[in-house]
Amino acid sequence: MLHLRIIAPTDRSTAVVDMLSADPAVTHVIVLPGAARSPRGDVVLCDVVREGADEVLAALRTLGVDKSGGVVGDGVDITLSASADRAARAAPGLGTDAVVWDEIAQKTGEETRLSATYLLLLTLATVIAGIAVLLDQPILIIGAMVVGPEFGPLAALSVALVRWRRQVVRRSVLALGVGFPIAIALTVLSTWALDGAGLIDKSMLLAERPVTDFIWRPDALSWVVGFLAGVAGMLSVTSNRSGSLVGVLISVTTVPAAANVAVALAYGVFPEAVGSVVQLLINLCAIVVAGVLTLLVQRLWWERVTARWSGAIRVGRFRLAPRRAAVAETEAAAPDRTAG
Structure with a gap:
């Protein structure tokens, strides 16, 4: 899993947050309005499983965040989170097999x-x-x-x-x-x-x-x-x-x-x-x-692995594999078996 720290210009912050929130491979989204000073903008923190990191980074680049803001990524060594587990199940393949080109x-x-x-x-x-x-x-x-x-x-x-x-x-x-x-x-x-x-x-x-x-x-x-x-x-x-x-x-x-x-x-x-x-x-x-x-x-x-998750649906200007979204929705709706 990767931890992303994003500085999004104020006029694009909503689009960035919407994109991250819509992607089931992303979790732990935190928004700090106006927190960034150089460059100025909103700070958005999130975690993304490696299997979906390439798609997220490409979307951020499409929004121009790399030019008018900034994106910093770090590896996450320890994660104790049911939400992160759902994100991993909603993404294709395994994290160790995914190539994050950036x-x-x-x-x-x-x-x-x-x-x-x-x-x-x-x-x-x-x-x-x-x-x-x-x-x-x-x-x-x-x-x-x-x-x-x-x-x-x-x-x-x-x-x-x-x-x-x-x-x-x-x-x-x-x-x-x-x-x-x-x-x-x-x-x-x-x-x-x-x-x-x-x-x-x-x-x-x-x-x-x-x-x-x-x-x-x-x-x-x-x-x-x-x-x-x-x-x-x-x-x-x-x-x-x-x-x-x-x-x-x-x-x-x-x-x-x-x-x-x-x-x-x-x-x-x-x-x-x-x-x-x-x-x-x-x-x-x-x-x-x-x-x-x-x-x-x-x-x-x-590409062959992700093709099994093909037939993408649109979320704004971005495309998400329907199986990823379906898995995420199923996981979210399922009762918490660890409760009690």
């Missing part, structure tokens, strides 16, 4: 900025992975996977390609296209510095490395792993269950490959560097393709 666009769009923090995290992850490659240490590889922030731009690129947001596509490609070369270059310098300090040497790279040797030997499984990681990562984002595990899942196919490129370049082992570059490109492409296909399948599947 939510994922906002969430992933924030990760496309080529910020100093992003570059620092990516560089630190690559340096750690570079040391892990030389030591053939899986524990350090895992540490690098946790630190790596690169799934943000990859997820944003997938969402932007599906919705065709060219500006976000450009920002995502810039974050990846500039971030990885900078991280690799700085990892080359760190490798030379550690070598100069006598902590590492070229023989460590040329030695047998059974744990990390696969990084610079791309094959069909490289694509499979990257693709599966992309599917898992995108599902976690759209279901609002992303966490550190997603970073681990995704980074295993990207940061270690970039680190191996840097270490191989530092020691002039160019065949290994080329293999690592191929591995990195395969993984990046596989993750983006998987993300795009996952979003397309989710969208098509959700």
